[in-house]
Amino acid sequence: MKWIDISRTLRGGMPVWPGDTPFSFNLEWTKEQSGSVNVGKVVFSTHAGTHVDAPYHFSEAGKKVHELEPDIFVGKARVLHLPGYESIGAEELAAHDLTGVERLLIRTDSWEDPDRFPDSFCCLRPDAAPLLAEKGVKLLGIDVPSVDPIDSKELPAHHALCLSGIHILESVDLSRADAGDYELIALPLKLEGADGSPVRAILKKTA
Template identity: 30%
Template structure:
């Protein structure tokens, strides 16, 4: 992905779905294969997919960590398109409250965190146990600010020791989460964003296509 210079140019932040791409430990490997292949005498090309709903670039619905919460098919249409702010985090282990508080975050904002996770081609690598995650204090701050969406550049916004807490703090307050974004060449600033998760009834998450362009 190239650095964004043309305001009219849309940039795709979504990870390609490929065989054996990184996935959360304990969840099934990604399988993309041909059920029918015209090069092998098939009547058409038909691809089958097998993976967790929380693989690659995806959205978490409240149902992911909130009993009887909203499922991904209930993602509000008015949140799918609109301004989003990319904030670059310097801390190399987690997203601390002190850094987040430097920005004047407003209610209903869509906030995307770019961290050192974006320095590597994480989707093609083994699962990283030292990925940068959102601190519990910063999650609480975002809850108090009543933002609408938060995104991050790895497959989980929470860490090993606070994953459940961070998810519950956000999802329990109707803050929808985008995980697995590609932000390597994205310059911090304000963008127009389109985020379209697959509409899967009763699912706690779904793969999503996320694109942005500079405002």
């Protein structure tokens, strides 16, 4: 079984959170100029594309990206396909046996046009966090830009997940991932002091 790339491509013109830094890539040295190599320069937000939110993103006392344990982002994962909801909370998740699931990815299909930042999307209700923690979840991924609504300033789902010891992976492209069990690799860059990091996230179906 081949690995499935569930990362959004980092490219010029890609949708970013309103007001956030646009992504750009340019060659600073060309092979012709340097005589030997091409060398590029990238400018992007720490929340560009598929990315990890470190707790420091929403809490001054929270851990920063370089302080996160790598094994959180590597290992067995489950994809749940839950389309058609405005929000997902304990009620919707309780219908599924998640006992022993350490990494949960929720496919909502609510980001319909990946070339345009959505006006709204399915989000997570805070009451999901204690239930997921009880089941053993330590990483929650979702296929939209945030676990909270676009207009939220309090970020209740972010805080509830953090208080429950659950890390956050956002903007995952699960369009080619059916519900089921997988191996996941979604390592953030080791950016000292950072509040988040893009990841190259991949899945491989398990038997």
